[in-house]
Amino acid sequence: MLSGDLRPNHQQGVESVAAQGLAELADREMRAELSAHEGRPILWAARLTPQGHDVLAYTDASPAPVVQLQGLVDGEQLIELRPAEMDALRVYMSVEARLRVPQAEGLAERVRTACFDRPGNRWQLCLTAEQIESVAYAFYLRSMGGSVAEANRFGREYGVVFHADRLTGSLRLICLR
Known part of the structure; x- marks a missing residue:
């Protein structure tokens, strides 16, 4: 120039x-x-x-940012993630090949095409119940690595968390709603 x-x-x-x-x-x-x-x-x-x-x-x-989300399809829910939560979810997506518990089908595409709502400072995704469970699992993994903030907020907001059952030692999905 x-x-x-x-x-x-x-x-x-x-x-x-x-x-x-x-x-x-x-x-x-x-x-x-x-x-x-x-x-x-x-x-x-x-x-x-x-x-x-x-x-x-x-x-x-990169995909063009979507200005507005299209309407929800049956069985989908609008999920809004803080930037740090989206970063944690992207880490989870990046290690897919190394995971033993498979990610929900279609989650990678939903994460890739998520749109950012600047006024709300949130990433918006339309997810199925199975995809929401995968996000909760990602935040469970994050909580085992140090930060429980993402899992705690996700559980409060969307009512889905993973907890280890102290009696059996197995991991369980808990729906709080």
């Missing part, structure tokens, strides 16, 4: 991206070379870094 190709507010945006390491601003020597090449003075220029190219490639390959 050369100085004449951008409006001032866009130039500020590029400078902000440069501060994140996604673009680099041309130094004096590069601007002199560009000026000679263009046949006019170049006072400002920027180009994407390799990481900037990767961000564009990644976001281009």
Whole structure:
């Protein structure tokens, strides 16, 4: 991008991206070379870094965010997860091949296409009962690794938790509602 190709507010945006390491601003020597090449003075220029190219490639390959959820299909429930909860769920999705208890069918697609509600600061997913149980299991696994916050909130909000039965030592799904 050369100085004449951008409006001032866009130039500020590029400078902000440069501060994140996604673009680099041309130094004096590069601007002199560009000026000679263009046949006019170049006072400002920027180009994407390799990481900037990767961000564009990644976001281009990602599904477009859904502005609004479509209506629920029979048997589905709207689940809203905090960002930290969605992060924990994504970790669970990433270890699928190593798990002995299979994830619910279709959960991976629902997680991949979840939409983020900015005003509510929540990820929204429409899930079946089986998928909700898988989410509860993911949060149970998280609770065994250190944080019980996700499992506790999910149990309060959606009434589904996993607990170890102290008498038998087996894991049980408990529906609180």
